[in-house]
Amino acid sequence: MSSKPKLKSQTKAGAVQAQALGKGIMESAQQIWLAGLGAFAKAQAEGGKLFDTLVKEGSAIEQKTRRFTDSKVHEVRGAVESSVGAARQRATDTWDRLEKVFEDRVSRSLSRLGVPGRQDMDALAARVEQLARAVHQLNGAAPKASGQARSRKPQDDLAALEAAQIAKAKPKPRPRSSRK
Numbered sequence: 407m408s409s410k411p412k413l414k415s416q417t418k419a420g421a422v423q424a425q426a427l428g429k430g431i432m433e434s435a436q437q438i439w440l441a442g443l444g445a446f447a448k449a450q451a452e453g454g455k456l457f458d459t460l461v462k463e464g465s466a467i468e469q470k471t472r473r474f475t476d477s478k479v480h481e482v483r484g485a486v487e488s489s490v491g492a493a494r495q496r497a498t499d500t501w502d503r504l505e506k507v508f509e510d511r512v513s514r515s516l517s518r519l520g521v522p523g524r525q526d527m528d529a530l531a532a533r534v535e536q537l538a539r540a541v542h543q544l545n546g547a548a549p550k551a552s553g554q555a556r557s558r559k560p561q562d563d564l565a566a567l568e569a570a571q572i573a574k575a576k577p578k579p580r581p582r583s584s585r586k
Contacts, residue, residue, distance in 0.1 A: 541567055 449456075513523070522530065 538567060541570070545570070 517523070
């Protein structure tokens with residue numbers, strides 16, 4: 407029976423201890439609550455200032471970033487433009503070479519087929535002009551002034567020559583006899 411009184415005393419001591427512990431917890435909770443309210447009030451009071459400070463810092467960082475990116479964009483643009491210029495020059499050179507090769511091949515092909523070139527056509531035009539003058543002299547017509555001869559095309563002279571030859575070679579029509 408001696409153990410029962412110990413239990414009551416232990417229970418009483420435990421209750422006092424629990425009560426003290428509960429009171430300590432309540433006081434800590436109260437202090438935490440008050441600290442939170444104080445932080446909230448301070449944040450509310452200094453929130454505008456803090457917001458303005460953050461906006462200023464953000465603006466400064468944005469300006470710094472823009473300057474940095476603008477300089478990098480300028481560098482990249484310069485590099486791209488020089489690369490494009492070099493590529494354009496290479497393409498132009500390649501195109502010129504390709505055009506020359508094409509012209510040479512077409513010229514050779516036309517030559518093999520017997521198609522006259524520019525020099526051949528110029529020589530032919532000069533010869534036609536000579537022949538036209540000779541025909542005019544043979545027909546008794548005075549040769550035209552060199553300015554007029556040059557204003558006419560060699561094709562016109564050739565057509566006139568052919569027309570004159572056809573007219574001379576054409577037999578005159580016989581008169582029709584009247585048969586009834």
